[in-house]
Amino acid sequence: MNIVILTIVLALAIASLNLKKSIAALISFALMMLVLGIYYISLDEKLLGLFQIFVYTGGIGVLMLFGITLIGVEFPITKKNPWTAFISFLFFVLVVVFGLKNHILLVAHHPEIVESKELFANSYSDFVIIFALIGSSLLYATIKMINVLNPKRKKNV
Amino acid sequence: MFETDMLFAIALFSIGLFGVTSNKDFLRIFFSLEMLINAVILMLASSAHYLGLSQNLPLAYMLIILATLEAGVGILIFAAANKFTHSVVPDEIDHEGSK
Numbered sequence: 295m296n297i298v299i300l301t302i303v304l305a306l307a308i309a310s311l312n313l314k315k316s317i318a319a320l321i322s323f324a325l326m327m328l329v330l331g332i333y334y335i336s337l338d339e340k341l342l343g344l345f346q347i348f349v350y351t352g353g354i355g356v357l358m359l360f361g362i363t364l365i366g367v368e369f370p371i372t373k374k375n376p377w378t379a380f381i382s383f384l385f386f387v388l389v390v391v392f393g394l395k396n397h398i399l400l401v402a403h404h405p406e407i408v409e410s411k412e413l414f415a416n417s418y419s420d421f422v423i424i425f426a427l428i429g430s431s432l433l434y435a436t437i438k439m440i441n442v443l444n445p446k447r448k449k450n451v
Numbered sequence: 452m453f454e455t456d457m458l459f460a461i462a463l464f465s466i467g468l469f470g471v472t473s474n475k476d477f478l479r480i481f482f483s484l485e486m487l488i489n490a491v492i493l494m495l496a497s498s499a500h501y502l503g504l505s506q507n508l509p510l511a512y513m514l515i516i517l518a519t520l521e522a523g524v525g526i527l528i529f530a531a532a533n534k535f536t537h538s539v540v541p542d543e544i545d546h547e548g549s550k
Contacts (some may be wrong), residue, residue, distance in 0.1 A: 307467075350518065358522075
């Protein structure tokens with residue numbers, strides 16, 4: 295069942311990048327995130343699934359709709375680099391061979407590593423600080439960009 | 452299985468990487484960036500479920516909020532660039548702006 299859901303996710307992801315109509319691409323992209331949210335719910339991570347569906351899919355969908363109003367009904371025709379598919383496939387193969395294979399071997403030989411939850415917990419506060427800094431800098435960039443969008447604002451309004 | 456989830460997450464990340472590097476219009480680059488973040492969230496959620504690393508879930512929530520913020524900033528940059536250059540392709544912004 296997991297494989298079926300995740301295969302649908304991959305198919306929708308590929309479709310959203312290859313469809314020529316922008317609204318169809320947006321719909322397939324939103325469906326991809328919706329199916330991922332349903333998958334998280336099926337994994338018993340109900341809050342994460344609902345968060346994914348309502349916050350992520352809803353928020354990104356509305357923002358991308360705003361982008362579609364600028365881009366038009368169809369995507370512009372642009373040149374595509376032929377080597378990017380090869381590089382992405384090479385990345386996939388390298389990560390699977392060196393990352394996933396090593397993980398499987400590691401777990402097979404040292405099953406106690408899976409139980410050591412401190413691996414992440416020790417560095418968790420660092421993650422929180424880094425993400426807070428990135429989030430606040432993004433907010434600052436948003437405010438600055440709003441100022442850029444209105445350069446000719448009148449002073450006496 | 453955790454390994455199956457990881458395999459699909461890496462595949463989703465590779466598709467996103469392909470989209471970021473190959474597409475040249477703003478909107479599909481945003482789609483691809485969101486796919487990269489979705490792949491990481493999938494890894495975090497599956498590791499929380501299968502390996503019991505429930506500490507990963509707050510990181511997944513933060514990632515979702517960060518991705519939404521990132522999309523907001525990105526769309527604003529897109530709107531600003533489109534306003535000044537009337538272009539939806541990032542490669543053309545420099546040429547249009549220099550005219």
